[in-house]
Amino acid sequence: MWVGRKWRPICEDRAPYVQAVGVGKVVCRQLGLRGGAERYRMYANSSMPAVATVACTGKEKALLACSLNQPTSADSERGLCKTHLAVACAGVADNIVDVRLENGSTPYEGRLEVKLNGKWGVAREWTDDSLPMARLVCQELGLKGGALRYGDYYGSGALPPLIMGLNCTGARKLRDCPFSVVAPMDPVDPSAL
Template sequence: MAPLFNLMLAILSIFVGSCFSESPTKVQLVGGAHRCEGRVEVEHNGQWGTVCDDGWDRRDVAVVCRELNCGAVIQTPRGASYQPPASEQRVLIQGVDCNGTEDTLAQCELNYDVFDCSHEEDAGAQCENPDSDLLFIPEDVRLVDGPGHCQGRVEVLHQSQWSTVCKAGWNLQVSKVVCRQLGCGRALLTYGSCNKNTQGKGPIWMGKMSCSGQEANLRSCLLSRLENNCTHGEDTWMECEDPFELKLVGGDTPCSGRLEVLHKGSWGSVCDDNWGEKEDQVVCKQLGCGKSLHPSPKTRKIYGPGAGRIWLDDVNCSGKEQSLEFCRHRLWGYHDCTHKEDVEVICTDFDV
């Protein structure tokens, strides 16, 4: 019996090693109304991913709440009820088995052998929120007292009340998300409102946002408490580019012609330095046209040169952008071109 028993132990150790290997180093709740509610995400080997809800129960949620210092369990919601995870995220854990007394999820039995789980089965958690009323995921954001809705003092909304934002908890990556959420262009500047004319009144939000800069809105960013005694002299002021307005001029349809962009109330052309098919794709997408036909250099320049300003040069897109405003480019009006180098774009007709 001894050889057989040893063999069974060896097989069991292999199974345990493959199914309950390294534990996640971090856990977070994403997409909820505050940091103590949302879809459960774990980090494993440097990668963030979700947890399958197979066997997920209040004991597992209790451990997550304890690890995040979020008080008691409220409920075990479905993770799919929150904003869906990033497209590149995977389900990293098939099963979790906690007795409910562990201090961290890493101390529970975790099965990394994911074989049958989609993001529709992501685990969720809702815990008490121990933070004060001033630490909340913003319901909305706006820029006020600026020359337009794309420049101004940052204010966030919670329970019908607008609050200013302390500069110490803000950075360029967060500004990028705000510009995108407001439908503006690239983030240009972020600084404190030193001028009394730009300072706000009322409550000051004491949260610190952590964003990658790629999120669609602030609700997708992480939130933590800002340990800082801010005054309205440190209110956050930020500026985005105005949203791009595009048109194609001189073609038989609005989906072909010389590219022009609107800036400061004037239409101007775009230089073709480094312009290629990816840039064409973004323009066609933004205009609601079909696919880019990307004419060869020999068939270009059939719509004639533009007149007036050349607004953009050295535009560089990945092709995935929804608008030209998210592509890199020189500062507005800076170029080394003539109108003989104006960009022309030909797309198939409007999408239906």
């Protein structure tokens, strides 16, 4: 965040996950990008944070419209925070164009795989409320209902992990759900429907 003619980090030490996702959505929207899943937490350096905590619903048009708490005297004495907020946005080209369920005992269940930018891969689901995502995937496949089985229930498969943090709360179509593209070092725990 630009403060006092200097870029400063946003501290995440006290931000619950749901607030971090809201902040991510706002940051990405402000940059003209989609998505906004919390990517990971970066260990802080010696920079004084611009903001100690941020709370966003995810619907704000800009970060300054969120609830911003300035660093306390304890933060100032410390000179830093333990972790900085890091966000992953999906670029305009990153669109889920197809979904399928693999390795299930029927065509109505299996490991969730998505086609993104012409490549198939495994979806890794990390959101707290996964029921909307399961329902939208089933709807996309012409099915009703939807439930999620956690972990590697249907095996990890041969395809690489492709997306994570698929969050469909409030979405009407799967293409409206924000997500992050998986980096090669991210752990894999495939979504199973």
